[in-house]
Amino acid sequence: MxxxxxxxxxxxxxxxxxxxxxxxxxxxxxxxxxxxxxxxxxxxxxxxxxxxxxxxxxxxxxxxxxxxxxxxxxxxxxxxxxxxxxxxxxxxxxxxxxxxxxxxxxxxxxxxxxxxxxxxxxxxxxxxxxxxxxxxxxxxxxxxxxxxxxAGTSSMLVTVLKKGAIYALLAVSMNLLNGFTGLFSLGQAGFMLIGAYTYAMFTIPVESRGQVYQYYAGGLIQFQMPVILAIILAGLVAAFFAYLIGLPVLRLKSDYLAIATLGFAEIIRAVFQYDGLGPITNGSNLLRRFTTFNSALFPFIAVGICILLIILLINSTYGRAFKAIRDDEVAAEAMGINLPQHKSMAFVISCFFAGVGGALLAMYQTTVQASAFKASMTYEILLIVVLGGMGSVSGSVIASFLFIAASEWWLRFLDAETVIGTFEVPLLRSGFRMVVFSVIVMLVVLFYQKGIMGDRELSLDMFKRNGKEKRGGRNA
Amino acid sequence: MPDHVLELKNLTMQFGGVVAVNDLSMNIDKGEIVALIGPNGAGKTTAFNCVTGVYAPTNGQVLFGGKVIVSNHPSGKMAKMYLGADKDKFHQVAAPSPDKITRMGIARTFQNIRLFKTQTVFDNVLIATHLHRTSNLFTAVLRLNSSEEKSMREKAMHLLDIVGLADAKDEKATSLPYGKQRRLEIARALATDPTLLLLDEPAAGMNPQETDDLSEFIVELRNRFDLTIFLIEHHMALVMDISDRIYVIDFGKLIASGLPQEVRDDPEVITAYLGVDED
Incomplete structure (x- = not known):
């Protein structure tokens, strides 16, 4: 039966x-x-x-x-x-x-x-x-x-959904490292760049390479990879770099680790623009004409799979070890957790997904240029992680959609000079959006320090036990 | 004669010009409960840290089950600054990290409780089963290790049962009262499957009733898990009650050792540490 x-x-x-x-x-x-x-x-x-x-x-x-x-x-x-x-x-x-x-x-x-x-x-x-x-x-x-x-594929709403989904993956991957393992890294943009470039370089159709690499005689790479393989390769290359960089850098603690990874991201950005690498990276020129996506379902499915894998990791015995390292390194080590091995693991995995996110971002943007992957991109993602709550996957996801919607859409009107009747509304002009945005962020950080979700997750139990649950579980 | 479970040979730990542990030699046999006592700042926790790999000692050796696990001699700058004895006795250098020592079978608790603060009571114990995993990253993420995961959870639950925290398993570790946090630390240490358990002031901050319970509990653990226990403690009643032998150090140096009664009556110990003859 x-x-x-x-x-x-x-x-x-x-x-x-x-x-x-x-x-x-x-x-x-x-x-x-x-x-x-x-x-x-x-x-x-x-x-x-x-x-x-x-x-x-x-x-x-x-x-x-x-x-x-x-x-x-x-x-x-x-x-x-x-x-x-x-x-x-x-x-x-x-x-x-x-x-x-x-x-x-x-x-x-x-x-x-x-x-x-x-x-x-x-x-x-x-x-x-x-x-x-x-x-x-x-x-x-x-x-x-x-x-x-x-609404149509190119409507604002769908654009926000696409970008929001990609940022959700980037934020969750950063949260895995900063929120769950307690390693404060600021190298996200660098690994995204590696992923974006790897993806772009390998998926430009052979017949378009002459135009894209016009200053470098069509470039060195003369084949095209399938999209899925190129995305995975993007993650793998980013992970490989993360492994190499992690060897010296992961010995550093907190602030020093942040500075070292930030420096690495800046170096990578410079290296990818280096003229000598032009046949591969196209120097400081745009990479374009690679395969992109139309429907928002593509990034949603790709990001969904990646986040699912990250959630499975976080709830596995390895994820528990990561959280133990975050809570107390000395105790974690005394419980037999090999610190260098597990830190490297967390770093490599986080960067793998940063690379995949970078590849998706390249597809979303349809063009890639190394100069766009500035430290400010890392800060944007860090902001999403903090707003959503360090150590909460669902928080990062919610915050990234809110962040993208606010910065790309809801607050756009602040950038437009507006005249009502004969009255010119003061302050509204190009750039004011970022001012207001910064104020909102400051308010959130001042009065809502734990972020949207703290370190909790959105789950069915949350709705069931709402109210009954004592809020005692949130001490620092 | 069988090997000692733990043996310290001329262990010396010098920080700059301060000799925290000075030429400490001692041994512990299987099944014993041995206490290391001494006034504040005598170097007890430093000795623990040398055994568990937190510090590499300046000089001396630690043997576990007859095998040298930690060994060092003064070298480099320290060779000139070294104030202790037996400078050229040990040539071997071995300084495994704490996780490797735990894997060999030495588990510990901490003087200032170090639980995983954001985790539940259950997860605190569960984390300590990680070191004996057979699954790798992929099998763990793809949940191909469900039987291992299940046995890990059962073991953690079993240990919580033993220390009497099964009811509190879903509470946050830091929300437990002090005495229970200490018990949780012991459960967590036991989850690593040790043969030697190091307890750093397990009765600190406990009231007399809790301390009494703890004495019984430690003896019960020893019998149940076939453990050898090495503890640091200030609480004389507890030490005298459960220890098979006692080592006393002051200013890093061993000043007395022997059965509880002998140590209690040792004039040097009385002047150095006890001050008065009764606790």
Missing amino acids: KALKWTGGILLIIIAVALLVSSISAQSDLEGLLKRLDAQNVVDLNPKMLADRDRVLESHLDNDRDRTLRNLDRYLERHGDLLLLEGTHALELTAFRSGPIVSSVGVLLMAIGAALLATVISGKAAVRKAALYAVGIVLLYVCVYVVEQI
Whole structure:
């Protein structure tokens, strides 16, 4: 009986995923779908059919959904008997017709159904919890997708979501080192730069290299890597540099470590602009034309996987060792924790994800230039970590979306000179945004020192025990 | 004759011109509870720190189970400044870091409690099981080590049961009363699977009732875990009660050693340390 219900739940999930995937692919690939409907290539032989189909595609290209659907209906009505309208084709067609929102909601309902089923059959609290988290994550991704479909990929909201997601990864990776292991490093921008450059250098199409590396005869690298591999390589290269730098630098404590890593980031920035390395790094010129992403789902999925890995790490026995080092190095060592080994591990892992974040940032920006990776970028991320709470992953994630939204969007109006009637609003001019932003940050740090989350995490238990819980657990 | 569990040979620790531990030689046999006592600043904790690898001694050796684990002789600048004896006796140099010494089987507690402050009682003990892990980073992150994780948790819970803190397992370590924090430190040390347990003033800050409980508890631990215990303590009642033998140091130098009764009646100890004849 139990097995039956499990199978049911799993089937629902599989159907949900299949539906979502087919819905997404149907949206972007109507032409392919129409070709698949027509397995015998009758359209090419029948001019009338061809005209009807072209009308559908034309209106689709114009982004006129209503007209597309009308034309599609007419096409199917007139020539339906010649087309394959069963099985997966029918499913794809339905997905296209019902549109992204309806199919996303459908997916969501199915996910909830699957979770409820799992909850009902298994009395285990852990399973119930995992099911709820799974629903939460599905909900989040569906929301992102729907928002993107409604607001458009290049709208401000989606831009903030994309950048916010990438900054969330950067902040969480910095938090892993500064908040969870207690190593105060300021080298984030340097490792991001390494990641961004590694990614960019290896994904520029061979035919574009002549233009990008115009001063260096097309550069040395003459091949293109797949995106996923290049992103992982970006992390690995950053991690490798972190390992080398960590050997001498991790012997230093607190302030000295911060200064040394800050210095390293500045040196890296200079090295990447060095003319002698031009055939590889393009000197101080832009790197461009590498593969980027359109949909916000890409950074959300990539960042989601990375943050999931970091959370798994933090809650593993190694993560506990990191936290022990943060709390008391002497005691940690007396408990048999090898300090140099574990510090190096934390540093390398943090920098791996900084490198991956740098690669995603490069994709988001579509161009990369070493001079942009200044120390101020590290401070931005440090600010997010502090605002969110040192030692809280969810705090970092929340804070990065808030930070990006505020700095890119909500506070933009402060930069515009505004005239109401004949009254010119004082102070509002270019640059004022940063002043206000700094004041907000100061207020937060003065009156809300622990940040948004302190060292707690956002979880289901938090809502359940709200109020009952004594706030005694937050002493310094 | 079997090897001593712990043996110190001419251990000397000199900081600049100050000799904190001076030519200290002693030994502890299996199953014994041995106390190191002396007035404030006599060098007791420094001796502990030399054994556990926090400091590399200036001169002398530490043997654990008959094997030399720490060994040093004055060299460099210290060779000229050195004020102690037996300067050229030990040529071997060995100074393992504290984590390596813990892995050999020597665990300790701290005089000024050093718990992991932001962690729960349970996690404090759980962390100390990390050193015997067989999982690597990848298996741990990908949760391929669930059976090991489970046994780690069971062991931590078992130890909390023994020290009587099972009910407080989800509380923050620093929210416990002082006496319980000391017990938690002991549980944490036991989680590293030691054969020799070093207790640095375990009764400091405890009231008489708690101290009495602690005496029984230490003896019980020794029997239950087949431990050898080496402790520093100011609390004479406790020391006299549970120690098999006592070493007394003053200004870093050993001034007396022997059975509790002998030490108590030693005139030199009385003048140096006890002052009055009863606690």
